[in-house]
Amino acid sequence: VDIKQALTALHTKIKAIPHKGSRASYIPELSHVDPNKFGVFLAHLDGNGCGVGDYQEPFSIQSIAKVLSTTLAYKLGGESIWSRVGVEPSGTAFNSLLQLESDLGIPRNPFINSGAMVICDILISTLENPKEDFLAFVKTISNNKSLKYSTHIAESEKDVGFRNIALCNLIKSFDNLDNSPEEVLDFYFNLCSLEMTCEEAARLFLYLANDGLALDQKTQILTLSQSKRINALMQTCGFYDESGEFSFKVGLPGKSGVGGGILAILPEKFAILVWSPRLNDKGNSYKGMLFLEEFTTLTEQSIF
Amino acid sequence: VDIKQALTALHTKIKAIPHKGSRASYIPELSHVDPNKFGVFLAHLDGNGCGVGDYQEPFSIQSIAKVLSTTLAYKLGGESIWSRVGVEPSGTAFNSLLQLESDLGIPRNPFINSGAMVICDILISTLENPKEDFLAFVKTISNNKSLKYSTHIAESEKDVGFRNIALCNLIKSFDNLDNSPEEVLDFYFNLCSLEMTCEEAARLFLYLANDGLALDQKTQILTLSQSKRINALMQTCGFYDESGEFSFKVGLPGKSGVGGGILAILPEKFAILVWSPRLNDKGNSYKGMLFLEEFTTLTEQSIF
Amino acid sequence: VDIKQALTALHTKIKAIPHKGSRASYIPELSHVDPNKFGVFLAHLDGNGCGVGDYQEPFSIQSIAKVLSTTLAYKLGGESIWSRVGVEPSGTAFNSLLQLESDLGIPRNPFINSGAMVICDILISTLENPKEDFLAFVKTISNNKSLKYSTHIAESEKDVGFRNIALCNLIKSFDNLDNSPEEVLDFYFNLCSLEMTCEEAARLFLYLANDGLALDQKTQILTLSQSKRINALMQTCGFYDESGEFSFKVGLPGKSGVGGGILAILPEKFAILVWSPRLNDKGNSYKGMLFLEEFTTLTEQSIF
């Protein structure tokens, strides 16, 4: 199967399917995005790539950025970080307080909101200028000098993020934050506000298909083992309580964001980024899930 | 790395580690097994294989058999079976009633006890002589004509399986069983009582490394897609609430049983079976987990 | 306010209100009862009484009988019984497995199903011929020689009581039953099958308004303290997750049954029994609740 043809054919086919779901409405800024946007970019390890649709338009990557924060915390802190956040699928919604309470403040994994907050706390304690240093790290990997936080999106989340404030204070009450909830939430909302195009994002995450090595083939962002483990985490925990479904139907490690983006990795081969803003009732891109399922079926590419 | 040498070296190393955990005590018969047993067998797709330790001694495969019942139900019922049992990791213990209650009787996946019971119910409704026909199916795959249920083990479980009886009646109360709880439990306890050696089991499950094709390379047990999906299910759900940990550390799809066995698959390559009866506090073989973690690290083999 | 007039006026008024709710449908036999039945009987400590409507027609008292089993177990076992069943409101539905699981098999109180089963287990271990001896005890209090279990009702429950079978086996799995689940359930279903009229039931329970003393003023069924404590239990736990509502609106200790009966006690004064088969969504008689609320408001009688 020719990849370019497959991407184009599937893009056309799935674009025509009637929309289901709706944009993330709880973040006001996200509800202004054109819901018909639909872009795909596949970046090969050899440096080649292939895009279809709105793949050059920046969008809010939201929770996909949690892969980046986890990467940096893992790189800097090593295995010690797993004493403060687990590696298990949660089996519950992304913002469940119930589970966090019964787990005594240790989030199940770094990709649910609570876990990402603990990772933010680790980075705040480790980095000198947390927000600036983290952004610099992402710029280095991405070779994208213009990358920046979206103040609009971050502020928009802060104004209505009562549930996230609740989660963060609950973690703090269990003594699993070193910094104040305000600082942690500020970093967290900024982290989630990063904007990039499908192409930029697909290329940025190629290190996870490349055993932890950056695009320049020189910088070791993560060790081989760490890189495999981040993939394993995405496989079991990347889609909240739909992680099993994605693993079952798509067969690739991946991570979604409420901005409508989905990242998926085929180790040793490629990274792919699909973006379509309307979400299903689990908070994952409806057409993004569909596209990737059909893509791996058509091309018979999966880790299994 | 030479596989034979790696297996032998790791077997020696891990055998020497002081034991942690204890045998499954809630099934009286299982508590009579010699806790120091330790066997490993790796079966290659090319028909070769390699064993160390007690790999030719039969043991109770317990929940590993749930992969076989799911395989047969999937083969006979196709995608329709997923309307009665999910494909999501549970995030809870293998016998949680809580989650089953909040999910209104639809088990999270076919590898937790409740899910396996629903699969048993499907097989009872589909097969003419359920226990005999299922055994015949497994004999066909395994090329092991002497395979049989262990009446001792099955009866031993029945006598003390109050929690399983509770689970099964709870599913029935939600109308997700067509047959009586007694019939379903009888099949379920027999299913879990299958005994085989590490070598027999590793060879038996090679079809999952072989895109669904049996050892004889002629019989299609599952389609390519079905075979990949069973692997995906093992990846996210094979170790109860330690599934993420196994995926993170070992990086292979797998399934454990309280008899102390662990099955793992490297698609297109091999099936491996490790057996050591002492369990950690999540109900998975302590040394089995350890062995597989070190094995995939040493040989740098994982799906990620 | 004249009691007789009040009862008659309220009976007329509430009988005219359009029905809400429906009969307990999960017990087939109960769904055959005429849903328009509506009876009330108030029994005074002085021996006088006053009935309206269908107060002389026998109905299935169902869970109201749990007050009798608790009374006998308390009488025979004293305070020791509270080590196996609690005295706290559950805050959940009457048949919740979730809470029983998190409480490790110790039911919250003797009036939810699980708690009543533990009480049954205690009686089975204490009495020589449990069902006969318990019935004899109730006959003694009630001065009703013809009282008997309804085999139809008991069998009807057994056939469909999968959730109760689940509950009972779950308790057994936590080692909080001495006898087999089958024996306990048999006693339990028989206990709940007792039938009597509003008048018989109101007179039967007068001992709870009489500091534990029987109608004959000679037999001490419970001590003063025990009698007060049973009332306290009814106050906080008598109506499942609607106990607060009943306490709030009616202000009397009471106990409901899915047969549509509600018992209420005004200590030192009277016992009242209202029967109307249609239940609200919490499983309590819709018109029974309404009647008692208006009755205590009109007569300004409550314990508060």
Add this chain to the structure above:
Amino acid sequence: VDIKQALTALHTKIKAIPHKGSRASYIPELSHVDPNKFGVFLAHLDGNGCGVGDYQEPFSIQSIAKVLSTTLAYKLGGESIWSRVGVEPSGTAFNSLLQLESDLGIPRNPFINSGAMVICDILISTLENPKEDFLAFVKTISNNKSLKYSTHIAESEKDVGFRNIALCNLIKSFDNLDNSPEEVLDFYFNLCSLEMTCEEAARLFLYLANDGLALDQKTQILTLSQSKRINALMQTCGFYDESGEFSFKVGLPGKSGVGGGILAILPEKFAILVWSPRLNDKGNSYKGMLFLEEFTTLTEQSIF
């Protein structure tokens, strides 16, 4: 039994019992209180009263103040307030987020923390100068012109009240607060910081023994029905997940605070306030519970 003698004898007896439990440690200021303090005051409807021990020393009444906020909200808002907060016992700890989540932001009752916050929100929306007006209301009832909030206690709670901040933001996320979490928490922490002596508190709450009528026998603070209903609420919900225990052993409506105070009411008779700072593991005064149990047993006074 002579009340004065009973109080004195029990005070002596229980003072001598070795201490169990410890002071509330999560509010720093409360951990400075002398743990051996032990005071009791019983205020009769006829204006007489009787105190033992440290009954004239001010202490932090904490959650007992929730009876006052509920009283004022009920007085001003009538039955409409129960659409935003329930009247059911919670069956869980006083600060459970789990239940609030499954109940979609409607707290079970006004005496658990979440429920008290909703009541605070109602008062903020209703009163012109919420903190001042509420204090003025309490001063009026208590005839205590010097009553004031303790800034130290309120600030002390704010600094460490992460779990309360979490609860408040969770309620807000379910749209069950009209005002900002910051305003609600400020009022809430001030409410809980009220300080008074056993005598002042016992006299203050006499209106609940007096059918809602103030001490002066002229001001109707609550209607008869409202007053009974507040008592009913205390009976079923006054002691968090130990409410059943208190009802069972003491048999009076009551309310505890983590400052070590317990209020209990015998309608038409008296209000009693016991203060001893060491708490049991449910957060209720260890010796306060014991004192009241023995007091009602000795004097045979209870509502049942």
